[in-house]
Amino acid sequence: MKTALMVAEKPSLALSIAKLISRNSMNTRKGISSACPVHEFTGKFKGETVRFKVTSVCGHVMSIDFEGKYNNWEKVDPGELFSAPTIKKEANPKLNIIKFLEKEARDADYIVLWLDCDREGENICFEVLDIVLPVMRRSGNRQDVVFRAHFSAITDKDINAALNSVGKPNENESQCVDARQDLDLRLGCAFTRFQTKYFQGKYGDLDSSLISYGPCQTPTLGFCVDRHDKIQSFKPEPFWMIDVSVKCPNNGPSITLDWARGRIFEQPVAKMYLSMIKENKIAVIENISKKEKTKQRPQALNTVEMLRVASASLGIGPQQAMQSAEHLYTRGYISYPRTETTHYPENFDFRSSLSQQTRSRSWGDSASTLLSQGFTKPRKGSDAGDHPPITPMLCATEQEVGHDNWRLYEYIVRHFIASLSPDCTYLHTVINFKLGEESFCCTGNSPLKPGFTEVMPWQSINDQQTLPTLTVGAKCEVEKANLLERKTSPPDYLTESELITLMEKHGIGTDASIPTHINNIGQRNYVTVISGRKLQPTNLGIMLVHGYKKIDPDLALPTMRSAVEKQLNLIALGKAKYTDVLKHAVTIFQQKFHYFVAHVTSMDSLFEVTFTPLSESGKPMSRCGKCRRFMKYISAAPPRLYCNTCDETYDLPPKTNVKLYKELKCPLDEFELLVCSTGTNGKTYTLCPYCYNHPPFRDMKKASGCNSCTHPGCEHSLSSLGVSPCMTCESGILVLDPTSSPKWKLACNDNRCSTVVTLFQHAHRISVTEETCEKCSAYELAVDFHKDKTPLENKETKHKGCIFCDQIFSSLIKLKHARLAVKRRPASRGRGRGRGRGKKPPKDKMSQLAAYFV
DNA sequence: GCAAGGTC
Numbered sequence: 001m002k003t004a005l006m007v008a009e010k011p012s013l014a015l016s017i018a019k020l021i022s023r024n025s026m027n028t029r030k031g032i033s034s035a036c037p038v039h040e041f042t043g044k045f046k047g048e049t050v051r052f053k054v055t056s057v058c059g060h061v062m063s064i065d066f067e068g069k070y071n072n073w074e075k076v077d078p079g080e081l082f083s084a085p086t087i088k089k090e091a092n093p094k095l096n097i098i099k100f101l102e103k104e105a106r107d108a109d110y111i112v113l114w115l116d117c118d119r120e121g122e123n124i125c126f127e128v129l130d131i132v133l134p135v136m137r138r139s140g141n142r143q144d145v146v147f148r149a150h151f152s153a154i155t156d157k158d159i160n161a162a163l164n165s166v167g168k169p170n171e172n173e174s175q176c177v178d179a180r181q182d183l184d185l186r187l188g189c190a191f192t193r194f195q196t197k198y199f200q201g202k203y204g205d206l207d208s209s210l211i212s213y214g215p216c217q218t219p220t221l222g223f224c225v226d227r228h229d230k231i232q233s234f235k236p237e238p239f240w241m242i243d244v245s246v247k248c249p250n251n252g253p254s255i256t257l258d259w260a261r262g263r264i265f266e267q268p269v270a271k272m273y274l275s276m277i278k279e280n281k282i283a284v285i286e287n288i289s290k291k292e293k294t295k296q297r298p299q300a301l302n303t304v305e306m307l308r309v310a311s312a313s314l315g316i317g318p319q320q321a322m323q324s325a326e327h328l329y330t331r332g333y334i335s336y337p338r339t340e341t342t343h344y345p346e347n348f349d350f351r352s353s354l355s356q357q358t359r360s361r362s363w364g365d366s367a368s369t370l371l372s373q374g375f376t377k378p379r380k381g382s383d384a385g386d387h388p389p390i391t392p393m394l395c396a397t398e399q400e401v402g403h404d405n406w407r408l409y410e411y412i413v414r415h416f417i418a419s420l421s422p423d424c425t426y427l428h429t430v431i432n433f434k435l436g437e438e439s440f441c442c443t444g445n446s447p448l449k450p451g452f453t454e455v456m457p458w459q460s461i462n463d464q465q466t467l468p469t470l471t472v473g474a475k476c477e478v479e480k481a482n483l484l485e486r487k488t489s490p491p492d493y494l495t496e497s498e499l500i501t502l503m504e505k506h507g508i509g510t511d512a513s514i515p516t517h518i519n520n521i522g523q524r525n526y527v528t529v530i531s532g533r534k535l536q537p538t539n540l541g542i543m544l545v546h547g548y549k550k551i552d553p554d555l556a557l558p559t560m561r562s563a564v565e566k567q568l569n570l571i572a573l574g575k576a577k578y579t580d581v582l583k584h585a586v587t588i589f590q591q592k593f594h595y596f597v598a599h600v601t602s603m604d605s606l607f608e609v610t611f612t613p614l615s616e617s618g619k620p621m622s623r624c625g626k627c628r629r630f631m632k633y634i635s636a637a638p639p640r641l642y643c644n645t646c647d648e649t650y651d652l653p654p655k656t657n658v659k660l661y662k663e664l665k666c667p668l669d670e671f672e673l674l675v676c677s678t679g680t681n682g683k684t685y686t687l688c689p690y691c692y693n694h695p696p697f698r699d700m701k702k703a704s705g706c707n708s709c710t711h712p713g714c715e716h717s718l719s720s721l722g723v724s725p726c727m728t729c730e731s732g733i734l735v736l737d738p739t740s741s742p743k744w745k746l747a748c749n750d751n752r753c754s755t756v757v758t759l760f761q762h763a764h765r766i767s768v769t770e771e772t773c774e775k776c777s778a779y780e781l782a783v784d785f786h787k788d789k790t791p792l793e794n795k796e797t798k799h800k801g802c803i804f805c806d807q808i809f810s811s812l813i814k815l816k817h818a819r820l821a822v823k824r825r826p827a828s829r830g831r832g833r834g835r836g837r838g839k840k841p842p843k844d845k846m847s848q849l850a851a852y853f854v
Numbered sequence: 855g856c857a858a859g860g861t862c
Contacts, residue, residue: 009860035861060859060861063860066856071855089857097861180858186857189856191857209855210855213856214856216857326862338861508857513858
């Protein structure tokens with residue numbers, strides 16, 4: 001029997017497709033990629049009986065980057081990036097998708113591509129083909145083994161129809177995506193590297209680790225700065241309005257009236273009207289109109305609407321909202337959260353979705369009512385052909401999902417129920433008054449049928465002013481008539497929710513990437529989120545956009561993206577060749593880049609008035625090894641030391657507190673050492689500013705401290721202070737922290753690992769000896785305890801041994817877990833001092849150590 | 855260290 005391998009874009013879709021084709025009878029097994037299971041069953045394909053294997057990738061398998069040497073910021077001129085060679089590399093190596101696909105393809109005769117039916121999906125088709133075709137059983141030529149399923153909904157009908165009418169993948173559409181990736185990479189990286197190096201090399205208070213540019217993120221920032229500019233250039237104008245209140249007949253309530261003329265912009269005119277009005281003591285009701293109005297139930301929920309409401313009503317930002325939605329989706333509480341569609345599929349089972357929600361204490365009654373009394377046909381939405389709208393799939397409780405996820409879940413459920421509820425109707429009343437010649441009115445809304453607002457109470461009609469019952473011709477006594485002076489007010493900063501709408505309208509980003517772009521401009525310190533989730537641009541954000549406007553306005557305009565996409569569309573439509581279009585587009589941006597570089601001083605003239613030059617930034621910290629003068633510590637991102645005399649900058653680790661380490665010097669370069677602490681877990685280590693940026697030894701990585709330095713003679717180095725391999729991470733070594741006295745500690749020297757082992761107190765001195773433990777081969781410590789507080793017998797103060805195996809030491813280290821029965825191998829002996837210290841002992845040594853500290 | 859696009 002032949003085998004057909006079928007590949008979807010994500011695991012959830014592979015499952016749905018397998019269920020629909022196999023009619024729910026399949027075997028599911030794990031694949032070598034932890035994320036992607038394989039569903040197997042027998043069925044019909046192209047008239048023959050085959051074994052189906054349905055699985056998936058996780059989005060793109062590959063991503064584009066420059067060839068390695070082009071990633072060196074110091075050695076490569078950003079301008080070269082427009083012609084630098086690029087490579088495709090595995091997008092997420094942890095998932096091991098390439099190996100997984102190769103393995104599953106080996107016994108396959110057919111490959112059927114079930115990737116999403118959009119351009120990205122078409123592109124992933126070819127990523128998959130590049131991996132599977134070389135290893136597949138080749139029973140025929142490519143034409144006979146490669147098939148593409150075209151589907152527009154995940155329904156029985158659609159999926160099975162797609163299987164029976166498979167076609168071919170569209171290479172033009174795929175190449176269109178390749179072109180976009182190539183262009184975005186070159187453009188983004190060239191501008192980002194140039195700007196970052198240029199401005200960080202001049203100013204000390206930009207407070208951003210990266211001055212990035214991107215064809216989506218920059219126009220996104222542009223929207224925020226545009227609003228800022230409108231606010232800045234706004235000139236308030238005074239205006240006057242007439243505030244009248246009348247008393248209803250028969251001692252009725254007082255009501256405030258609105259003047260038909262609204263605002264008057266000339267004071268004398270307003271005053272004239274006021275005196276005319278004041279001549280009347282009585283307002284007469286001229287007309288009363290009552291109209292039934294409708295507030296429509298919401299359409300089915302898609303991603304951007306969910307993000308807008310999350311930001312505007314729940315105060316949850318887009319990035320966090322997507323994380324919550326992801327959490328709810330992976331646990332089965334809601335349907336797939338990335339969709340543009342606002343129309344329910346024809347065969348959507350509303351009854352079962354509603355039934356699940358009847359158990360809820362908060363909205364169960366609403367769901368029950370709809371089930372027993374019949375629900376309203378949902379409004380027609382738009383079907384983007386991607387995924388069904390976002391709906392609840394299971395009834396959750398707050399305990400199960402956690403408070404923040406719960407708030408989003410609650411909204412999704414309420415929105416779903418509301419979309420099946422009747423519209424809300426209310427009575428809109430307008431009462432027209434006459435005061436002499438002038439017209440006034442007052443309006444009121446009173447609910448008739450609450451409809452969907454019962455389940456979305458925040459949408460309900462509730463008027464502050466309830467109108468009393470009045471009749472035409474009734475006379476109301478004027479209580480007061482005053483002139484109010486007001487000023488026109490500027491618009492407010494853009495809210496996240498408005499920004500999402502603008503991005504969607506201009507085609508900046510996609511439902512999945514909009515949150516990332518918004519998050520990016522915050523991370524880079526271009527905007528700050530202020531109260532009400534409004535986005536206020538920072539000086540940096542404003543200077544950048546104003547700078548682009550001076551040099552080349554296209555760079556920050558939302559139209560640039562769409563103009564590029566128009567060109568790229570020609571590839572997808574087969575009207576132009578991939579290489580021609582790409583070459584043309586790259587050339588244009590290369591020219592724009594060179595023009596920008598040539599004119600960057602006009603952006604810089606904006607920076608000069610706002611930011612502080614490096615020479616005036618920071619406070620003196622440690623001495624430079626070259627000129628012996630104090631260098632200045634700049635704490636704003638990116639943190640660094642700047643030597644004004646040498647005009648050199650030395651990067652420092654991010655998010656780390658640094659201080660001088662007793663004026664001790666690095667024996668190699670004479671730079672004064674620093675002590676770094678990250679604050680979170682009490683891990684501290686020392687570093688030499690010069691070695692951190694220019695590692696002196698081949699086995700010392702860039703951006704490491706003395707605890708990774710293999711200098712054989714320096715007392716601060718790994719060679720002198722290293723004790724044993726780290727028990728929690730793969731590559732780290734536990735090093736004595738010489739600054740930790742009196743609460744002595746060992747800390748892992750891998751930046752990414754937070755392991756810290758707290759040793760004993762009451763020791764004046766601890767040193768790492770040259771001897772290694774016979775049992776575990778860790779270096780032994782020599783400890784000098786305080787004579788009054790020594791834990792040793794007979795008031796002894798000195799003791800030497802292995803902290804893991806020595807009875808006295810191991811009893812003094814507080815272990816969370818008792819020693820487990822660990823198989824011990826005879827210790828390797830005779831390791832030399834120095835170079836050997838960094839080397840990793842056999843694997844079981846690791847597990848042995850791990851048993852002590854969990 | 856950089857873009858934007860998939861998805862976990």
